[in-house]
Amino acid sequence: MKILITGTSGFVGSHLYASLLKYGNDIITINRSDVSHENNLKCDLLDRDETINSLKKLEGIDVVIHTAAIAHGESTPTGYNTETVNIAMTQNLLFGLRNHSIPIAIFMSTISIYGLDSPKNLTSKDPSPMSPYGKGKLNCEKLFLKSNFIF
Numbered sequence: 001m002k003i004l005i006t007g008t009s010g011f012v013g014s015h016l017y018a019s020l021l022k023y024g025n026d027i028i029t030i031n032r033s034d035v036s037h038e039n040n041l042k043c044d045l046l047d048r049d050e051t052i053n054s055l056k057k058l059e060g061i062d063v064v065i066h067t068a069a070i071a072h073g074e075s076t077p078t079g080y081n082t083e084t085v086n087i088a089m090t091q092n093l094l095f096g097l098r099n100h101s102i103p104i105a106i107f108m109s110t111i112s113i114y115g116l117d118s119p120k121n122l123t124s125k126d127p128s129p130m131s132p133y134g135k136g137k138l139n140c141e142k143l144f145l146k147s148n149f150i151f
Contacts, residue, residue, distance in 0.1 A: 002026040004061045007068030009035050045089035055096040067108040072133050083136035090140040115137040
């Protein structure tokens, strides 16, 4: 299977990359920084034109897994905060993928969308994020749900 994973320089993305690679998948990664992955596209998802041009190079992707994010406490680029930076990256990724026929997309969200009182059974509680990070990730979930991908 040919899989595109964003954010493999982060904790979740790096472990996901290693696990999926073990099973013989063809993995392409997108990161802002250089990483040692064999098929990495260095791309700043905050730059819509760069994202579009990078994604144009890809063919035959079966699955997209979006793990790229700026998390709690990480510094954000000028003009963004923790909420808006993750929304902008997701919007640009989805915009860049709009002309691809990729059947499946997976968005890695966070328990932070449930606020401070995260329940044991998350399916029974509506999201109520308290932090900018949680609010941004919830908005990213909504963007993915509005897209034409199968989840």
